[in-house]
Amino acid sequence: MVGELEGEVECNDSHATQISRTKWARHGGLGPIVNHSCDPNCGVRVNETGACDFIAREEITAGDEITFDYAMRNYSVDHFPDGCLCGTDRCRGSVTGWKDLPAVRKADYAGSVAPYLLEIDRARDADAA
Numbered sequence: 787m788v789g790e791l792e793g794e795v796e797c798n799d800s801h802a803t804q805i806s807r808t809k810w811a812r813h814g815g816l817g818p819i820v821n822h823s824c825d826p827n828c829g830v831r832v833n834e835t836g837a838c839d840f841i842a843r844e845e846i847t848a849g850d851e852i853t854f855d856y857a858m859r860n861y862s863v864d865h866f867p868d869g870c871l872c873g874t875d876r877c878r879g880s881v882t883g884w885k886d887l888p889a890v891r892k893a894d895y896a897g898s899v900a901p902y903l904l905e906i907d908r909a910r911d912a913d914a915a
């Protein structure tokens with residue numbers, strides 16, 4: 787599913803999508819109605835407009851809900867304090883950002899996340915070295 791941007795916003799909020807290491811935006815089209823799951827059937831891929839397309843990670847059939855992990859495109863997610871309601875066996879209990887994912891989950895999502903998240907990790911790791 788092709789993603790589209792409505793425009794940049796000044797800072798991260800509950801409806802903002804991170805679009806680079808330091809910028810956030812609102813998605814338009816159908817993107818805003820795609821729910822979070824801790825066991826998502828889609829990943830994201832940044833397209834030429836800077837929006838995130840949703841890319842199937844497994845076979846999706848008619849009638850299936852399309853989901854992705856909000857951590858696939860936002861480094862920090864601090865706006866869902868009441869816990870995650872995805873109901874999957876892999877639910878981590880809260881909707882968190884990329885920074886909060888364990889290494890094994892990050893590895894599982896390889897190729898399905900926004901590239902700026904990996905840039906932030908590399909910069910953080912370089913600073914720590």
Ligand SMILES: [Zn+2]
Binds near residue numbers: 825870879
């Ligand atoms: Zn969950």
